[in-house]
Amino acid sequence: MSMKRRHFIKNTLVGGAVAAGAVAMPQLAIAEWNKAAFEAKSVDDALNALVGASGMEDSAEIKIKAPDIAENGAVVPIQVTTSMKGVESIAIIAEKNPVPLVANFKFGANGAGFVSTRIKMGKTSHVLAVVKVGDKLYSAKKEVKVTIGGCGG
Amino acid sequence: MAKGMRVQAKSKNGVTQVKALINHPMETGNRKDKKTGKLIPAHFIEEVTCEYKGEQVMLAEWSGGVSKNPYMAFKFNGGSADEMVKVGWKDNQGGNDTLDVKIK
Numbered sequence: 001m002s003m004k005r006r007h008f009i010k011n012t013l014v015g016g017a018v019a020a021g022a023v024a025m026p027q028l029a030i031a032e033w034n035k036a037a038f039e040a041k042s043v044d045d046a047l048n049a050l051v052g053a054s055g056m057e058d059s060a061e062i063k064i065k066a067p068d069i070a071e072n073g074a075v076v077p078i079q080v081t082t083s084m085k086g087v088e089s090i091a092i093i094a095e096k097n098p099v100p101l102v103a104n105f106k107f108g109a110n111g112a113g114f115v116s117t118r119i120k121m122g123k124t125s126h127v128l129a130v131v132k133v134g135d136k137l138y139s140a141k142k143e144v145k146v147t148i149g150g151c152g153g
Numbered sequence: 154m155a156k157g158m159r160v161q162a163k164s165k166n167g168v169t170q171v172k173a174l175i176n177h178p179m180e181t182g183n184r185k186d187k188k189t190g191k192l193i194p195a196h197f198i199e200e201v202t203c204e205y206k207g208e209q210v211m212l213a214e215w216s217g218g219v220s221k222n223p224y225m226a227f228k229f230n231g232g233s234a235d236e237m238v239k240v241g242w243k244d245n246q247g248g249n250d251t252l253d254v255k256i257k
Contacts, residue, residue: 098181099181102219116225
């Protein structure tokens, strides 16, 4: 029990220091994790909270590489590539997850339009990649069939 | 609370690819403990950053929807061999870690 308490205090202190450091960094000026976006239960809500808009344009310049059938929904590899210039952020959204917004990658001026990660998927659904360029949102989607969900216990 | 992280950075044709593998449970907070029936508290990485020459080149915000022991990769323009990149993460319980890696 005392161990736990010690860890807790230590982590709080360290976390505080990191938060202070983040504020001092001017480049990408994001102080806090976007709670609203990551608690949103629908794709539109998540996008509104994340970038202030949900209107998207389909784009052939975004490529999603993901399996057609994911045997294990707990680990679905997703790779997003775009040839667009000036990519500000790439968001990965699994439409039917309890929390659809899985990840949002933001880039500085030298972002090269490529991200890859592994996500959990509760059930078969579309995976959306939403790319922000300037004030506009572009998206692409791909359906991934999930045989065993990765969100249950 | 360093639980281990592996980072690899490789530069090719003026583009650097950074790959990171982090040991982390990534609990969403929606999962139940099978024995006790109680919810397992959320414990996941909220933020991953990458710095190059003191500038943030990438900031990722994650939900618990990223797989356990997350893997991620991204690319940025610039960077050459023997320069350093710094990758860091922090989770919703205040855990964090950073690692400096030389670009290959």
